[in-house]
Amino acid sequence: MDITSKLIYALIGLLIVVNWGMLMSVTFRKIGARMAGRHGIPFRQPWVNLLKNISTRTIITHGYMYYLGPVFRLSGGIGIFLFMPMVFTGNADGLWTNFSFQGDLILILYFQVFGMLGMAMGSGEGGHPYSAMGVARGLAQHAAVELPLTIAILAIAVQFDTFSIYKIVEAQQGGFQNWVLFTNPFASAAIILAMLGALGHSPFNLVKAPNEILIGPATEYEGTYLGFMMSAGAIIHVMEAVLFMNLIFGGATSWIELIIKSFLIYFWSVFVGMVFPRFKIEQSVIWFFKWPLGFAIIGLLMASF
């Protein structure tokens, strides 16, 4: 596939992902509202917000790093998308594989941080304490999530002897019994639990604490910045779900399958978030060092023997 058509397909894919991400987020808001006995926001709300934010006429800036924060965030999100093979078509260089030929799973794992770090630095220049507190909590939780996640991912890599996402998905084809979920249930359990932290809903949402004072970088940004960050958020949410889908749920052979699977994965974290109250940061750190870590270690042991 030549680079131009790759680029075109990638752009189409990106559009799908952005919109799907916004739809998922509004679904989550709706579920939350219905649980609380409210009607909730209309489904069009994210698009309205995005349009309104992007078309605001005034904007402030605290300095150039502040200005670059959303750029880091959004280009980080786009980058993850570009490095991720979205739909499995039996061809490593096929239709929806984007630019995944440039790097494997490890590239995605480390590139995730690009956007986070940039946004953290950008909001830091604004000088608001809440953004710094949010980042500090987020980083601590991220580190804790990382341990079981890394071990579980190692287990999968050991199992298939590869870091290529395409190959991992390929190995899971031919029926759900080939999914890592069933071939290495412990590593999968670890990932499913660690996923909760990665997606950042309750009980692991102290990072942004949406119910009381909103903290975290989002407090700092408005207007076009916020629009960018919302788009980035939408992309990243979908991409996290797609990553886990590719790793343990057999990937997707079509966009429909991708949408269903990513919705279910996303719904899992929404479901847990509805049921469980929020953890303090030390509680969540310790929590990740218990069950998820234990499962991950068993999973890795299983894979290595």
Place this chain on the structure above:
Amino acid sequence: MMEYLELGHIGLIIGFLLILVGFWGVLTQKNIIKIIVGFSILNTGINILMVSLGYVKGKTAPIIDAAVAQGEGHDVSQSIVDPVPQALVLTAIVIGFGITALMLAYAMKLYNAKKTLEINKFNDLKW
């Protein structure tokens, strides 16, 4: 009795006893002057020991005088005791004298400094 206890042995025993007495004095007496006396006794003991070791039964002092049989073809060394220890003793006595004098000078200075001769009191330098 005299067969066993000849002059050389008597000297050895006395010398040895004096050495022990000297050691006892040096190690147990607290008064510096007494310690110095102990040293003198010790030295004396060593000197007597030295001379006794050089003693040969029935021979005379290594001084060429009337007591020594002299003559052509007669080896003088056959009739005298070993002269070397006696010469050494002379030197040792001189050195012992020097040391005793030095110690006494110290005793004087130490007494002047602290008005006491107790050796226990002079432990400014320790550990």
Place this chain on the structure above:
Amino acid sequence: MVNPIYIVAIALGVSFAIGVLNKLGRNFTGSLVLAAVSVMTFISYQWFAAFQFGEQTAKMIYTAGFMPPLSINLLMGHYEAFITLMINVIGLIGGIYMFNSLKKRGYNAQVIYLVLLMGLNVMVMTRDLFNLFVFLEISSIAIAGLILLEKGTRSMGAGFKYILATSIISGFLLLGIIFAYYFTGSLNLDDVVAANLSSIKGGALAAFMIMIAIILEIKPFPANGWGLDVYEGSDVGLSAVISGASATASFFVLYKVMDIAGVEWNYYISIIGAITFVGSNLLGIAQKNTRRMLGYSSIGQLGLLMMILGFRDILGEQTPYIAFGILISHYFAKAGLFWLSGIVKSKSLKGWSNIRKKPFFLFLMGTFIFALIGFPPFPSFFAKWTLVMELVQTGNMTWVIAILFGSMMEAVYLFRWFGYAIKGENEHLEDFKIKIHKITPVWIAAIGLYVIGYFTAQFTEVGAAINFIPLAFVGLLLAIDFLPVMIKNTIAITGMALHFYFVYPELEGDTLRLIFEGIFMVGGILALIAGYAYKGKRSGFYPVAILMYAGLTAIIEAGTTLEFFYGWELMTAGSYFLIIRGKRSMSHGLSYMLFSIGGAYALLAAFGMAHVGQDSFAMDILNTITYIPTWAYGLLIVGFLTKTAAVGLHIWLPGAHGEAESDVSPMVSAILLKAGVFGIVLTLIGMGAENNQYSELAYALGWLGAITALVGNLMAIFQEDAKRLLAYSSIGQLGYIVLGLAMMTHLGWLGGFSYVINHFLYKAVLFMTIGAVVMRVGTHNMYEMGGLIKRMPLAFLAVMIGIIALSGVPPLSGFAGKWLFYNAILDKGWYFQGAVMFFSGGLAFLYLWRLIHTVFLGQLKDNHRNVKEISIWFLIPIYTLIAGLMVFAAKPQWVLQPMGDMIAQFFPTGQLVWDGGTAISQYGYWAGSLVGVTIGASFVFVLFWLLVSTRKAHKVKQFDITYSGERPERPETTHVAYNVFEGFYQAMWIATIPMVETFWNRVTEVLHETAEFTRKIYSGNGQAYMLHIVFFILVTYLVIIGG
């Protein structure tokens, strides 16, 4: 040739003459004494030169016209000439030093001084036992007499105890001599030896008494309280002479009479020597009084010399060389230190900080201390090296351990003392005066050490191969230390550039060495450029910095293990001085030095083991160790790990790097740590690289690396001090490198090496930038900074690039290491080590964000509103390094491919396949350049979009935010910086307990308590000291002759 009998004749003649001529004044008599000593020195020298450079054979001098045994005879041989030369030289320069103090005590004292020297000379030369006794007594009486003529009760007590003890000892000697005469019929040493005393019934007792008396003269531990009191209490000039001349003479006497006792005594002498060496140095730790501490050290050194004598059958023809090296170093160094202590006039160790008021004194003191410990280029270095080589060669590891342990203890107290001198508080201390006649001897001793050290090296084949030119360059920088920074910096940089230019062709083709040499030299030059930012003279900086680089390059260029060790020690010394320059670095400098010395001793022992069964000292003997190889490689690894600060051996690093000066931190962190890595690389190659037969060692090393990574990164998170944060981060990064290397696979090494280069680049950037910021804001505490992006945007940019690279986030170069590590882990199967390491990598984000946020982001403090951008002299090297990072990031294949080729020499299997710019491993792939393009393109695209849609962005001020319902007005209340990761700490506190530090503190405590407890036996009571002597004799008797 002047007959050596004139040494005695002149001394006696002048003594008697002074009795008559004293009316001419004390200056005259004093000069006469010095003139006499000069003539004596000349006679010794003439003989020595004849032996050394001519064909002279040993000459027997007969007295009184008779032949022995009827008369006394003297022997003037090669050794005698040398030892009397030593005695007379120290007598001469020591006499100059004591000129005034002797003058004050009168012409009697001057005469006694001369007689003392004469006595020592005769002790050395005489071949008659009784004569030996007489002159021993004369020397003792002379020393006691000199003390007697001093003022003050303290020295008086010491003198009295001295004469008591020596009288007891000489009593035993006399008894022994008499019995020896009784059994052999001769007083002549050679006759007594020929008669083989020990074989005669009862003769063994005679031999025992002679030997024990002579040993006691050397002041063996613990029967040596009287000697210590004299060292502490008497005139310093006299202490110097006792230490330099009297101890040397006693040592030689022991050498002479040892033949009487027979070979079985060798062993006992070694034991007594070892006990003395270890015991004295252990007790020295508890000392707070300088003079007494020097006394302990003197006695310890004599113990070491005794050990060497005892080993003479083992050491064979090397014995004189080894004994000479140790003896001459101790001789000059200890005399020099005693003399210095007379000038500085401070009794307590802490009081020595006033020595800084005359900076060149530090040079003198440093010279002596480094010579005592056995650093290059001093004779003791070469002697200790040869000693250990020979002992290990003959399978005497136990002795080696005793020697190294004792030396370690000695280093503890000497370097603690030196630390006080360099860094101690000295505001309230009085200055001291220098008198020319007192300082000249010190200079002679110091220069003597360097000159003799050089010739000692030339004496052996391996030593002669050492390149002393860099060291000479250090000397040059020392000589021009009075010039301003600009000039010195330029000279230093030119020197290093020239060196690199000349060395480069030699290393071309040897990529391994070239990588490290490049880091050392190029990195060194860049770090030195930052030095232009300093004003004034920056006195003492350049010699020590170049000393470190001289050592580093010597390590790379080393062809033999000796050259390597030489470079290693130079590097240690240089970096010690660099580190201790920091404001609060005293304790950190000490712990750095002690860990380094400990590590160096491990290396020394290992090099010894490598030499077993080999003729050469070439570096490749490390590849074929046959003598307990697991231990040898283990020791090598431990030795090198002290420099890479592996967990357990790391406690010196945070303080040392954190408190160092701004441009020193990058030198010691980004550059110096790589020396340890280079060593580990050599060791692992030695272990067989791909055919590694010591997998358990490599396995342990791997875990150690992983845990080090975890500990370093975890501790870095909770630091409030920016430089300590970076220092802990270095520990962690070095942990990665160690783990990568320990994997012993192609990918592991490639990962490790890419970290070597990357860590050099970004840690230099970060340390330099933070250091430069610290210079501007005047604090290390991150919570006292904040918002500095507004004042120093270029510094911010540098740190941002640095942290992105360090964290391993693509597209910068750090990701190369991460990617390689994942592949290597999968390849090797060390999943859990890998998991620990990747978790550590995750932790890095926490401290890196903290670093950039609390320093550059958040709220700008009021007192920093006018700080300037960091100095241009820092920006130049920083951005040069960043350019390097960028090249690595843009074209990783340019770096990784040649490195892969180099590693393939050792690990041919499992190489990366390069498809253009895409690296393909067995498990994954990574197209470094393309990833950069993709990320760059999306970044530019988004940025462009933002620019288009926000053209009218309104710039707001610092406090244009609302917090707690109001607009903040004080940055302190709004800047989130202190204890940022409180929640994380509450979860992780248990892992941050400093167990290693507690362990080492306990070790220190136990040593101190033992020393404190044991030294109480020196109660200060003269009788107790005599009892010690008697007990010593009894115990030795029971052990040797048997009960």
